[in-house]
Amino acid sequence: xxxxxxxxxxxxxxxxxxxxxxxxxxxxxxxxxxxxxxxxxxxxxxxxxxxxxxxxxxxxxxxxxxxxxxxxxxxxxxxxxxxxxxxxxxxxxxxxxxxxxxxxxxxxxxxxxxxxxxxxxxxxxxxxxxxxxxxxxxxxxxxxxxxxxxxxxxxxxxxxxxxxxxxxxxxxxxxxxxxxxxxxxxxxxxxxxxxxxxxxxxxxxxxxxxxxxxxxxxxxxxxxxxxxxxxxxxxxxxxxxxxx
Amino acid sequence: xxxxxxxxxxxxxxxxxxxxxxxxxxxxxxxxxxxxxxxxxxxxxxxxxxxxxxxxxxxxxxxxxxxxxxxxxxxxxxxxxxxxxxxxxxxxxxxxxxxxxxxxxxxxxxxxxxxxxxxxxxxxxxxxxxxxxxxxxxxxxxxxxxxxxxxxxxxxxxxxxxxxxxxxxxxxxxxxxxxxxxxxxxxxxxxxxxxxxxxxxxxxxxxxxxxxxxxxxxxxxxxxxxxxxxxxxxxxxxxxxxxxxxxxxxxxxxxxxxxxxxxxxxxxxx
Numbered sequence: 001x002x003x004x005x006x007x008x009x010x011x012x013x014x015x016x017x018x019x020x021x022x023x024x025x026x027x028x029x030x031x032x033x034x035x036x037x038x039x040x041x042x043x044x045x046x047x048x049x050x051x052x053x054x055x056x057x058x059x060x061x062x063x064x065x066x067x068x069x070x071x072x073x074x075x076x077x078x079x080x081x082x083x084x085x086x087x088x089x090x091x092x093x094x095x096x097x098x099x100x101x102x103x104x105x106x107x108x109x110x111x112x113x114x115x116x117x118x119x120x121x122x123x124x125x126x127x128x129x130x131x132x133x134x135x136x137x138x139x140x141x142x143x144x145x146x147x148x149x150x151x152x153x154x155x156x157x158x159x160x161x162x163x164x165x166x167x168x169x170x171x172x173x174x175x176x177x178x179x180x181x182x183x184x185x186x187x188x189x190x191x192x193x194x195x196x197x198x199x200x201x202x203x204x205x206x207x208x209x210x211x212x213x214x215x216x217x218x219x220x221x222x223x224x225x226x227x228x229x230x231x232x233x234x235x236x237x238x239x240x241x242x243x244x
Numbered sequence: 245x246x247x248x249x250x251x252x253x254x255x256x257x258x259x260x261x262x263x264x265x266x267x268x269x270x271x272x273x274x275x276x277x278x279x280x281x282x283x284x285x286x287x288x289x290x291x292x293x294x295x296x297x298x299x300x301x302x303x304x305x306x307x308x309x310x311x312x313x314x315x316x317x318x319x320x321x322x323x324x325x326x327x328x329x330x331x332x333x334x335x336x337x338x339x340x341x342x343x344x345x346x347x348x349x350x351x352x353x354x355x356x357x358x359x360x361x362x363x364x365x366x367x368x369x370x371x372x373x374x375x376x377x378x379x380x381x382x383x384x385x386x387x388x389x390x391x392x393x394x395x396x397x398x399x400x401x402x403x404x405x406x407x408x409x410x411x412x413x414x415x416x417x418x419x420x421x422x423x424x425x426x427x428x429x430x431x432x433x434x435x436x437x438x439x440x441x442x443x444x445x446x447x448x449x450x451x452x453x454x455x456x457x458x459x460x461x462x463x464x465x466x467x468x469x470x471x472x473x474x475x476x477x478x479x480x481x482x483x484x485x486x487x488x489x490x491x492x493x494x495x496x497x498x499x500x501x502x503x504x505x506x507x508x509x510x511x512x513x514x
């Protein structure tokens with residue numbers, strides 16, 4: 001009974017969507033060969049994605065798989081035209097077979113081979129070669145990242161503004177920042193029992209943490225709602241033309 | 245009764261949220277958008293740039309964050325083109341290329357700007373921090389060609405630019421951790437002014453960088469985009485999105501209160 005109701009809802013929605021588009025196209029409100037086809041496709045996929053909120057269904061599955069496929073295809077094309085073609089194909093292979101005025105840059109073979117070694121993870125026999133690539137990445141990454149991160153995220157953040165600032169609000173702000181950092185650090189310091197003064201300061205730390213989590217939650221709600229607002233703006237403005 | 249309300253079908257809540265978003269958009273009521281100092285700092289920086297200055301905009305986001313970051317990018321581009329500032333775009337996310345090209349070129353057309361002379365999109369490069377270091381040494385080695393495959397070496401828009409140090413301002417529009425990378429491997433190493441726009445989710449994490457002046461300004465989420473639209477007096481989709489945003493926030497607060505009230509009432513009944 002419930003399943004037949006779901007099938008009925010699915011087909012009614014599809015028929016309604018089809019009729020709305022036929023009506024809009026026949027009235028000339030959507031230009032099929034211009035932007036119209038893209039808008040109708042966008043509307044169909046938007047509704048298909050949101051149909052998951054009612055229940056998992058075949059239309060959602062189709063849209064989900066198409067999205068993953070299209071996104072992957074797009075990534076591959078962009079990577080080929082922006083990286084592999086100009087940086088590998090045109091710098092090593094093309095100059096070997098064609099007079100381009102520049103000699104082949106064989107040094108690029110080293111990163112190219114290291115990149116290819118990473119794909120050997122799929123082979124049981126040759127997977128060990130991928131460790132060279134990972135060793136290179138970890139070594140290079142650490143060498144570049146550690147000094148820069150220490151400078152940018154630790155030393156720079158340790159620069160302390162005076163508590164006695166030119167204006168009272170700035171002084172209060174600086175004091176709150178100091179209090180927040182110290183109290184939260186004490187809250188996570190478990191070597192001393194949280195009693196007495198330490199206990200009191202760690203409770204202040206909990207308050208700071210709660211306020212920070214609240215702010216993060218508020219921002220997250222705003223982010224998620226922005227995505228919904230954007231999609232509904234698309235549906236009622238670009239597709240249905242109800243607003244300008 | 246209370247048990248029924250506690251086990252309320254989540255689809256009813258979804259329906260309330262959908263109504264709370266749709267009705268304000270259809271009713272077209274706009275709430276005032278107050279601008280904040282962090283967004284004003286980005287506006288003032290671009291506003292103070294002389295003609296033909298160079299601004300680098302990194303479109304480090306993909307369609308999943310389009311609704312928050314594309315209005316930001318468009319507002320920034322309107323401002324840059326109004327001020328006759330040269331715009332150089334790039335991305336560290338392959339999914340960001342289409343959005344970046346559409347924003348840079350479509351808004352450029354509105355101001356009769358020429359590709360290659362007034363703006364250029366350099367395209368996508370992989371490697372994040374390595375790309376930044378490469379750009380800091382020599383931008384033409386990092387991007388020998390633009391997105392359309394034209395050699396960058398003789399592009400008029402890049403006249404006077406050799407590396408990241410030569411940019412008058414850099415803005416990173418990010419949906420991931422690229423802002424931290426731009427700070428550590430860009431701003432701190434090469435000493436340019438850096439502003440940022442980000443999704444609301446990562447907004448709170450960026451505030452320490454404002455206080456340490458590693459970022460000169462920050463636009464956070466749709467609110468940040470709406471503020472920038474207000475500052476350039478070109479209210480568009482971000483400002484229109486703020487009234488449903490406010491209504492939905494009130495609804496979420498009501499649901500939180502409702503859920504907690506029901507929870508405590510059911511606890512007392514037990």
